[in-house]
Amino acid sequence: MDREERERAMSPETALAELAAGNRRFTEGHPTFGLQSAHRVELASAQYPFAVVLGCSDSRVPVETLFDRPAGDLFVIRVAGNFIDDYGLATLEYGVAVLGARLVFVLGHSSCGALTAAVEFLERGERAPGMIQHLVDRLTPVARATRRDEGWVEAAVDENVRATVAEILDTSAIVADAVTQKKLKVVGGTYDLATGRVTTIEG
Numbered sequence: 001m002d003r004e005e006r007e008r009a010m011s012p013e014t015a016l017a018e019l020a021a022g023n024r025r026f027t028e029g030h031p032t033f034g035l036q037s038a039h040r041v042e043l044a045s046a047q048y049p050f051a052v053v054l055g056c057s058d059s060r061v062p063v064e065t066l067f068d069r070p071a072g073d074l075f076v077i078r079v080a081g082n083f084i085d086d087y088g089l090a091t092l093e094y095g096v097a098v099l100g101a102r103l104v105f106v107l108g109h110s111s112c113g114a115l116t117a118a119v120e121f122l123e124r125g126e127r128a129p130g131m132i133q134h135l136v137d138r139l140t141p142v143a144r145a146t147r148r149d150e151g152w153v154e155a156a157v158d159e160n161v162r163a164t165v166a167e168i169l170d171t172s173a174i175v176a177d178a179v180t181q182k183k184l185k186v187v188g189g190t191y192d193l194a195t196g197r198v199t200t201i202e203g
């Protein structure tokens with residue numbers, strides 16, 4: 001398969017349905033995940049991932065595993081708090097413009113430590129050591145915007161996904177053009193650590 005064959009074979013809607021189906025296999029306990037050696041040899045010459053996933057670094061959110069996809073399918077960016085910066089956006093644009101991905105999926109998750117740190121910084125004002133405070137500062141606005149007594153962290157997780165989707169669409173002309181041409185969808189969702197289920201967040 002080359003890039004054009006991949007694009008013909010998969011619409012943005014199909015790409016999203018593939019991720020949903022993979023997450024269903026994962027949560028139902030019968031994943032097909034795995035990299036066969038024939039597949040590995042095929043991939044050695046080129047990659048045609050169908051989706052870019054922007055996820056959190058959290059060790060409990062292994063992107064390929066929870067979507068039940070083998071190597072070669074997902075172009076993955078991971079950073080604590082799954083936000084976008086210039087390098088992340090450049091990586092994402094590479095996945096879309098050069099590799100031909102049909103979907104960008106921003107994946108937050110329950111009990112995210114990065115957003116918990118932002119919430120706790122607003123509550124207590126204690127600074128994190130070293131560069132970690134930069135992460136906290138980056139996520140503080142979304143935490144401030146979702147302040148509430150109950151469920152603050154989960155609200156911040158959802159809002160961070162929404163804000164990141166909007167930021168990608170606002171910042172990247174490559175992404176915006178591909179969306180206009182119906183070659184690409186940008187979607188957000190959250191992963192529940194306990195159930196393993198990914199729930200799509202509507203804009």
Ligand SMILES: [Zn+2]
Binds near residue numbers: 057081111112115
């Ligand atoms: Zn996290």
